Each structure stands twice: as structure tokens, then as C-alpha cells.
Amino acid sequence: MTMIQALRSAMDVMLARDDNVIVYGQDVGYFGGVFRCTEGLQAKYGSSRVFDAPISEGGIVGSAIGMGAYGLRPVVEVQFADYFYPAYDQIVSEAARLRYRSAGDFSAPITIRMPCGGGIYGGQTHSQSPEALFTHVCGIRTVMPSNPYDAKGLLIACIENDDPVIFLEPKRLYNGPFDGHHEKPVVPWSSHPTSEVPEGHYTVPLESAAVFRAGRDLTVLTYGTMVWVSECAARESGIDAEIIDLRSLWPLDLPTLVDSVKKTGRCVVVHEATRTSGFGAELAALVQEHCFYHLEAPIERVAGWDTPYPHAQEWAYFPGPDRVARAMRRVMEA
Amino acid sequence: MSQHQPLRLHVPEPTGRPGHATDFSYLHLSPAGQARRPPVDVAPADTSDLAYALVRVLDDQGRAVGPWAPQVDLALLRRGLRAMMKTRVYDARMLIAQRQKKISFYMQCLGEEAIATAHALALQPGDMCFPTYRQQGLLLVRDDIDLVEMICQLMSNERDPIKGRQLPVLYSYKRAGFFTISGNLATQFIQAVGWAMASAIKGDTKIASAWIGDGSTAESDFHTALTFAHVYRAPVILNVVNNQWAISSFQAIAGGEATTFAARGVGCGIASLRVDGNDFLAVYAASCWAAERARSNLGPTLIEWVSYRAGAHSTSDDPSRYRPADDWAHFPLGDPIARLKAHLIALGAWTEAEHEATQKELEAQLAAAQKEAERYGMLTDGHIPSAASMFEDVYKELPEHLRRQRQELLGA
Numbered sequence: 001m002t003m004i005q006a007l008r009s010a011m012d013v014m015l016a017r018d019d020n021v022i023v024y025g026q027d028v029g030y031f032g033g034v035f036r037c038t039e040g041l042q043a044k045y046g047s048s049r050v051f052d053a054p055i056s057e058g059g060i061v062g063s064a065i066g067m068g069a070y071g072l073r074p075v076v077e078v079q080f081a082d083y084f085y086p087a088y089d090q091i092v093s094e095a096a097r098l099r100y101r102s103a104g105d106f107s108a109p110i111t112i113r114m115p116c117g118g119g120i121y122g123g124q125t126h127s128q129s130p131e132a133l134f135t136h137v138c139g140i141r142t143v144m145p146s147n148p149y150d151a152k153g154l155l156i157a158c159i160e161n162d163d164p165v166i167f168l169e170p171k172r173l174y175n176g177p178f179d180g181h182h183e184k185p186v187v188p189w190s191s192h193p194t195s196e197v198p199e200g201h202y203t204v205p206l207e208s209a210a211v212f213r214a215g216r217d218l219t220v221l222t223y224g225t226m227v228w229v230s231e232c233a234a235r236e237s238g239i240d241a242e243i244i245d246l247r248s249l250w251p252l253d254l255p256t257l258v259d260s261v262k263k264t265g266r267c268v269v270v271h272e273a274t275r276t277s278g279f280g281a282e283l284a285a286l287v288q289e290h291c292f293y294h295l296e297a298p299i300e301r302v303a304g305w306d307t308p309y310p311h312a313q314e315w316a317y318f319p320g321p322d323r324v325a326r327a328m329r330r331v332m333e334a
Numbered sequence: 335m336s337q338h339q340p341l342r343l344h345v346p347e348p349t350g351r352p353g354h355a356t357d358f359s360y361l362h363l364s365p366a367g368q369a370r371r372p373p374v375d376v377a378p379a380d381t382s383d384l385a386y387a388l389v390r391v392l393d394d395q396g397r398a399v400g401p402w403a404p405q406v407d408l409a410l411l412r413r414g415l416r417a418m419m420k421t422r423v424y425d426a427r428m429l430i431a432q433r434q435k436k437i438s439f440y441m442q443c444l445g446e447e448a449i450a451t452a453h454a455l456a457l458q459p460g461d462m463c464f465p466t467y468r469q470q471g472l473l474l475v476r477d478d479i480d481l482v483e484m485i486c487q488l489m490s491n492e493r494d495p496i497k498g499r500q501l502p503v504l505y506s507y508k509r510a511g512f513f514t515i516s517g518n519l520a521t522q523f524i525q526a527v528g529w530a531m532a533s534a535i536k537g538d539t540k541i542a543s544a545w546i547g548d549g550s551t552a553e554s555d556f557h558t559a560l561t562f563a564h565v566y567r568a569p570v571i572l573n574v575v576n577n578q579w580a581i582s583s584f585q586a587i588a589g590g591e592a593t594t595f596a597a598r599g600v601g602c603g604i605a606s607l608r609v610d611g612n613d614f615l616a617v618y619a620a621s622c623w624a625a626e627r628a629r630s631n632l633g634p635t636l637i638e639w640v641s642y643r644a645g646a647h648s649t650s651d652d653p654s655r656y657r658p659a660d661d662w663a664h665f666p667l668g669d670p671i672a673r674l675k676a677h678l679i680a681l682g683a684w685t686e687a688e689h690e691a692t693q694k695e696l697e698a699q700l701a702a703a704q705k706e707a708e709r710y711g712m713l714t715d716g717h718i719p720s721a722a723s724m725f726e727d728v729y730k731e732l733p734e735h736l737r738r739q740r741q742e743l744l745g746a
Contacts, residue, residue, distance in 0.1 A: 072532045
């Protein structure tokens with residue numbers, strides 16, 4: 001399966017297993033989504049389970065919270081992560097705090113899917129990586145897969161989880177892995193082992209990171225498209241990097257991170273999102289707190305520049321394998 | 335050179351400011367009994383006249399007149415009067431408790447008691463209200479909600495059912511169909527629509543009741559709620575309590591000038607009513623009509639309840655700085671308790687003596703409840719929920735980082 005097919009399969013499995021699962025969003029119903037992630041689901045489950053929504057992110061998330069309070073398990077879509085902002089009040093003030101402020105009287109077991117990330121000439125409002133705006137919010141979970149197998153298993157785990165979840169989907173990875181070499185043709189998922197996706201139900205547990213590539217020289221903490229870029233940087237630089245795919249951004253799997261950095265003594269944090277107050281700052285702080293006496297070099301961060309995401313300058317902005325490899329070398333030389 | 339005069343920005347102002355009487359003619363009131371009562375399956379567009387009129391039942395002589403006069407037994411009206419009185423006694427007592435620093439903050443619903451109490455009596459068990467912070471009548475009308483427990487919430491003490499996490503008055507009572515109140519305005523309005531959609535998705539028969547004030551209709555969630563309620567024909571009653579004031583802002587600043595909030599409903603394709611919010615019988619009748627509409631799968635109803643915020647916005651507010659001190663005395667729709675009382679006395683179903691006795695009994699009941707609640711502590715005396723409980727319920731299970739933070743706090 002491609003990542004698109006894997007995500008669709010996750011929703012298909014959950015719609016079949018649990019009558020309380022409802023899927024809706026803009027263009028999600030009849031048309032099957034602008035990225036085809038919900039294709040065929042309305043025909044299979046009917047328009048009271050899978051339906052189109054007005055263009056209103058606040059309305060989509062707000063109504064989902066009400067449905068969650070009733071006892072449903074809505075899986076809603078925001079067409080691009082760049083457009084979640086009108087729903088931020090509902091996410092931060094409501095979904096995230098419903099359980100806390102009512103002492104468990106009410107809760108919001110909802111999953112909000114958002115295609116995110118750049119590398120597609122999406123310009124300012126089709127490329128953003130807003131994960132740090134969610135990881136800072138108490139009471140929600142933020143999750144991002146990097147391959148079809150994880151995408152399906154994580155999405156099922158999120159739908160089944162009783163906390164509200166922001167599920168970020170790197171659209172650059174929808175049809176195939178991407179290592180940052182935009183000049184080369186895209187390789188489809190079918191040639192990669194993680195496209196072997198079981199048809200039925202399975203989960204990838206939340207708060208569990210994956211060692212994407214084992215290594216001895218340094219640890220790369222990353223997620224989403226940057227997992228593939230980092231792997232390419234390690235290959236091309238000859239540095240034996242251990243690449244950790246966080247998968248669950250927050251709450252996260254701290255022991256896996258700490259064990260790796262204690263082993264390698266060096267750490268590079270890589271994300272597409274802008275640098276200042278990005279999620280990488282939290283990762284660097286955690287590593288510093290937990291691995292200080294094992295560190296042999298300053299922690300490096302490779303991130304998007306502190307600018308809005310440009311159109312023409314796509315590849316000067318996107319942190320590609322060269323930039324990641326340079327940071328790896330700096331860390332090795334320090 | 336332009337042929338036009340310079341443009342001018344229009345900034346609405348209330349007619350009455352401190353020292354000047356309010357001209358209430360802007361309200362456009364209909365006489366009692368005049369507004370028609372359409373069938374519950376009326377087409378939304380055919381309610382446009384009602385969105386600019388005013389549904390009223392009780393006339394100035396305390397008689398129930400016109401097509402909206404509900405067929406209702408006197409026991410329900412006596413219960414309603416008592417619930418309004420209880421709400422007012424509760425508010426008065428908690429206002430004093432705040433002044434005595436026994437609670438940190440309070441918000442009255444003085445003058446608006448009819449709306450929540452009569453509406454609640456028109457709903458059924460299992461329906462869910464999504465209230466603002468000024469619908470305490472939805473709880474106080476019920477005999478199964480313990481006053482002591484409510485006061486414990488106000489005191490954030492060891493018996494506070496929401497463990498001291500929320501400001502006073504932001505109650506949560508799922509078992510009473512009372513959704514957890516948020517400080518963020520209007521957010522619950524669209525959530526109510528989602529809850530109603532869920533009920534329809536599951537083929538249930540429960541309906542939702544959404545609440546918002548006049549000022550908060552300017553929030554975007556008001557508009558999303560109307561759109562979603564209309565699009566999906568959700569079984570929801572969309573209540574707009576127009577008490578004329580949003581803290582210091584007159585309702586004209588919210589967009590009420592030369593129009594009504596009910597008219598917004600019609601514009602979105604929702605059957606809409608504008609109702610005398612100080613007329614217990616009209617509130618009950620209109621609520622029953624809207625509930626019947628929703629429960630019969632005929633879609634949502636928007637109701638603008640015309641009332642007046644007689645008290646201060648909150649214990650942190652001094653209304654004498656922005657409106658006439660005697661404004662309520664001049665509000666043409668009067669006092670909901672006085673009006674229902676006069677009606678029942680005219681029917682021979684209530685007496686001054688009964689009223690006085692009920693007042694005394696409620697005051698004693700509240701005094702006893704407050705005394706008991708104080709036994710479980712107050713914010714000021716340190717008898718509050720444990721600090722360790724602060725970390726619970728952020729997530730369903732306690733995640734590792736919160737476990738560490740709790741240990742750090744407790745010095746373990």
C-alpha cells in the first residue's frame with residue numbers, strides 16, 4: 001500500500017469495527033478527499049458515517065468535540081495543516097481540556113487528521129509543519145508517521161485512544177519515500193518493505209519511537225519526511241548515524257531517545273518546521289537534561305529557516321540531505 | 335474632486351449612560367398574545383416575521399393570553415416560580431459569600447431566571463444542555479442536584495466534584511444533562527450542534543440545547559453552529575440570551591442595532607423565534623415548540639430570549655460605570671419572578687403568604703447548604719483538593735512526563 005492507501009485502510013478497518021467511528025471533513029465524503037485518503041468509504045459505510053463538511057475548520061473540530069462528548073469517536077480531516085488555525089481555539093481550549101476541566105465527566109476521543117509538510121512546491125499555505133503548536137498544548141497527543149505500515153498502525157491506535165489526537169500526515173510521503181533529492185525521480189512505495197501493510201486490524205503503539213537505522217556515531221532525532229532525508233544524509237556522508245523516528249511526538253518515548261544518545265554521545269535533531277521554539281528545542285532540552293554527562297558535542301538542530309515557507313526557494317528552504325550531512329560532520333568534529 | 339462627503343465610522347452607543355435614562359424603544363415589543371404560533375413543521379423562511387416580533391403570553395395584568403399560552407398544570411408553574419426564587423436566593427447568597435471572601439468569584443443571573451428554569455422543564459431526561467456561565471437555573475430547577483455540591487464547586491474545596499480545577503460557576507454535571515462550562519465564549523454552541531448530529535447519526539431521540547449570550551454571537555463559533563445545524567438539520571435548540579449587555583458593551587456593539595439576533599437564524603435557514611425572556615409561560619411554550627420540532631426530526635430552532643442583565647456582569651464588574659443605576663426598573667419586560675407570581679395570584683394558585691414562606695424556606699435551605707459546604711473547606715482556608723490530583727485527567731492515563739512532574743512536586 002501507499003501511505004494514502006494505508007491511511008484509508010485504517011479508517012476502513014475502524015469504520016467496520018466500531019459503529020461509533022465517524023469520518024468527515026471538507027471533500028471527504030462523495031469525492032473521497034483531495035488526496036484520495038477516504039475514497040470509497042462513503043459508498044461502503046453510508047453518508048451518516050462518512051460525509052462532506054462545510055469549509056469551516058472551527059466547525060469541523062467543534063462539532064467533533066460535541067460528538068465525542070456524546071460517545072462517538074470522530075475522525076475528522078483538516079484539508080491542509082496550514083488551515084487548522086481557525087480551529088485552534090476548539091483544539092486548545094476545548095478538546096485538550098474537556099477531560100481535565102470536567103474531572104473525567106466528559107472527554108473528547110477524537111482524531112484530527114492533517115496533511116502537513118513541504119517539499120511539494122506548496123508555498124506558504126500548503127507546506128507548513130505546525131507540530132510545535134500542538135506539542136505545547138497539555139492534554140492532546142501529536143503523532144506523525146513516516147511510512148505506510150506505521151501510518152495505518154498509528155492511525156488505528158489514535159482512533160482507539162481516548163485522548164484527542166492530532167494526526168499529522170507528511171503529504172510528501174503520500175505516494176513514496178522522499179530523501180530530499182528532488183532532482184531524482186520519486187520511487188514509489190511498492191519498492192519499499194514498509195509498504196507491506198496487513199489488510200486487517202493492527203496497531204503501532206503510541207509513545208513508542210522506532211530505531212529506523214541503527215548506528216554508532218551519532219543519534220538523529222527526527223520524524224516524518226526528515227527520517228528519509230536523514231537516512232540519505234547518513235548514507236552519503238558515511239557517518240554511522242542511528243536514526244530515531246519518534247512517531248509519537250508528544251507524549252513521546254523518552255527511554256529510546258536517551259538510550260541512543262547515551263550510546264552514541266552525539267545528537268542531531270532534524271525537522272522541517274521553523275527553528276525558533278520549534279519542537280526540536282524541546283528535544284534538545286530533553287537530551288541535554290537526560291544525557292549531559294554522555295554528550296561529547298553540542299546538540300545540533302537542522303530545521304526550516306525562521307521564515308514563512310517560500311515557493312520559488314523551495315529547495316533552499318527544505319532541509320535536504322546536504323544540510324543534514326553538514327550538521328552530522330560538525331557534530332562528529334566537535 | 336470628490337462629490338461625496340467624507341466617510342464617517344459608525345460606532346453604536348447605548349441611549350442610557352450613567353446619569354441618563356435608557357430609551358428602551360429600540361426593543362420593538364409586541365403586545366402579549368399578538369405573535370402567531372406556527373405549526374412545528376413550519377418552513378424556516380416562514381418564521382421571518384416572528385424573528386422580528388416578540389412572543390409573549392403574560393400581559394400587564396398577569397393574564398395568559400394568545401396562541402402561545404401553554405396548556406400546563408398549575409403544579410408546573412408553582413414549581414417554576416419556586417425554581418426561579420431558589421435561583422435568585424442562591425445568587426444573592428453566593429454574591430455575599432464572594433464579598434466575604436469565602437469564594438473567589440461569582441456570576442449572578444439576576445433577572446434572567448425564567449429562561450433557564452422554564453427551558454429545562456421543557457426538556458427530557460437524556461437531553462444535553464451546553465450552557466454558558468449564566469444558566470445556573472438549568473441546575474437549580476432540579477431537585478436531584480445537591481446544593482451543597484454546587485457550593486463546594488464555588489469554594490474549590492475538598493468536595494468540589496471537579497477537584498478545584500475550574501473557576502467558580504463553571505460547573506459540569508453530565509448526569510443532569512449539563513455540559514462542562516468553558517471560559518472560552520461560544521465554543522459550546524458548535525459542540526452542541528455536534529452532539530445533536532451524533533444523536534441523529536445513532537438514531538437516538540435525544541436533543542441538544544445550545545446557549546450563548548448576545549455579545550458572544552459575534553464569535554465565529556456562533557456562525558459555524560448555525561451553518562452546521564442548518565446543513566445537517568441537527569436536533570438542537572440554539573438559545574441566544576439577549577440580556578442587552580456583554581460586560582460593558584451594549585448589544586448594539588454585538589450587531590443588534592436595527593435588527594434582531596433571531597433574524598440571524600432565518601438568514602441561515604433555521605426556524606427562529608424572538609421571545610419575552612422574562613415571561614415564564616412564553617419561555618416554556620417556545621421551548622416546548624422547539625423541542626418538539628427537534629425531536630420530530632424537523633430540524634433546529636433558534637430562539638432569541640429578550641431579557642435584561644439586572645445584576646453586575648460578575649463580582650469583578652461595576653455596572654454603574656457604564657449604564658444607568660436604575661436601568662432594570664425601567665426595562666419594559668419587568669421581573670420574571672414578579673410576573674409569574676402575579677399570574678399565579680390572579681389564578682388563585684399562589685398567595686403573598688405562600689410567597690413569603692417559600693422565600694424564607696429557600697433562604698434557610700441555602701444557609702444550611704452553605705454551612706455544610708464550608709465544613710469541607712474553602713479556597714482561603716487551604717482545605718482544597720490535593721496538589722497531586724492536579725496532574726490527573728490531563729490524559730486518560732498519566733503519561734510518564736506528568737508522573738515525573740508529580741514526583742518533583744511531591745519531593746519523592
